[in-house]
Amino acid sequence: MSGPVFMNFPITTTSHSLSEYRARGGYAALAQALREMTPAQVGAQAKASGLQGRGGAGFQTGLKWEFVSKEAPVVYLCCNIDEGEPGTFKDRWILEHSPHQLLEGMLFASYALRVRHAFAYIRGEFDLPLRRLEGALAEARAAGIVGENILGSGFSCDIVVHRGAGAYVCGEESSLINSLEGKKGFPRNKPPFPAVRGLYQRPTVVNNVETLATVPWIMANGAAPYAALGARKTPGTRLFGVSGHVASPGLFEKPTGYPLAQLIYQDAGGVLGGRKLKAVIPGGSSTPILKAAEIEGVTLDQESMGKAGSMVGSGAVIVIAEGTCMVRLLQVLSRFYAHESCGQCTPCREGTDWMNRILERIVAGKGSAADLATLTRLPTGIMGNTVCALGDAASMPVVSFIKKFGDEFAYYVAHGRSLHDGRLAP
């Protein structure tokens, strides 16, 4: 137990069940809101809380909901359970341990937006999270919490679980929408934004799991108490995942504005094997890397992280110990992005493939100084010139790794081998 919004109950073999969620006070706020609040009031409370999206982009949730036309005959809600950003493992925790909290959040959003059919788009690989979600949904349906005339309120909403099939890009909201329509997961040009024209051309809100699962707390406790948690401009708590070279990797609920160094050295037990810290990727694999010295004084909120030159992203903190080969590590990422580019825009398709081939060559000891120069130049042609943010996501690591660890890249190219022993694992 460590945080107010999520990690506020002991995990047992039955703590994910409906009866225990209700015993913790779950669905009480929903029942009350359906009786006493208008959809607009629910939306206003979400907005007043200052909640921002937890999927990576950090867009204000209440504002996103406001973009949806009140006159639209059909509105859809999609919960984004694609959880694919490397380093991220938080949405899975919510599904495994508190699936009803997500369902309650989806119902609040559906009520605010007058949604009749909401979709839970879940990545196809997930096993236990899927079973827990389906189990919770069956319980909720049987209890009259999902479906027709919810809790006798006259409000009806169905939640449909829809499995993805293995594509990182389908976590991008417009790609997710195309995928949900049965198409290839090609992201769409924006505008129009999904809130205006999304699933089957209907206004559609796509929200992350953690975002939606936060809403019940806001509705039960009030917008002001939520806004008072954490950093002033980006309030609340977040589920931060710490992975890589730390003694105790794991997920921690912390208020925004929590010190990054404390998360690494106290909560996650410090660097593995007592080694020195080399670098941190603070918000998922796409966010710019920070050198050890750069994390001093940095807190886990967008303002502080932005000043340090990176982003909070999906709250995924990846820790890298001294002695790790940054060239090989970057190649792991560049291979991933090249593999996951949907190929729709030339700069991303060609650029990610080219960056990956250059890094493959460098890692194989066959790279040249000209290769390194090309690698340094390629991101400028990609960033800002693509349909979705995957192009930027693939570019930012390349830019920041070379900027911060340029000597290692130069050494690798000059000597045909790593400055370190080349291993990534300790």
Next chain:
Amino acid sequence: MTDAFTPALLARFDVLRDQYPPEMRTSLVLPLLHCVQDANGYVTEADAARIADYIGMPAIQVVEALTWYTMFDREPQGRYVIKVCRNIACSLRGSEDVLAHLQQKLDIGIGETTADGRFTLKTVECLASCGTAPAMQVNRTYHEQLDATKLDQILESLT
């Protein structure tokens, strides 16, 4: 006509269809492809065409989905498909050693199936197990915090 399309499977199709509002017919593509793969282990283009008939849409669109999404297999796989994550957090915690160990034990390369048809070895991208890395999936089941001993135990248990 493959034996995948049993009456039980078609009944399952109907259940899935009824979950979606009528304007969302084409949303059935992925659920039905999953349904056939779960029943049969893989999906052929002929299966995709039958799914398209069921939905009432051009076969080419279902075939496109079948080939675009990485989770669908178009030919028989080993009884146990091992998918090792090779992304960043797992790499930092030894996924290269996991892959090397499996390749040596099974005596196959990545993408190959053992001669007895028992194991297929593949790599995948981040499985959202980064906090319990290194991780892999065997069919649907996740296995995490892997090391050589654990790998050997898992292999032995899969008969």
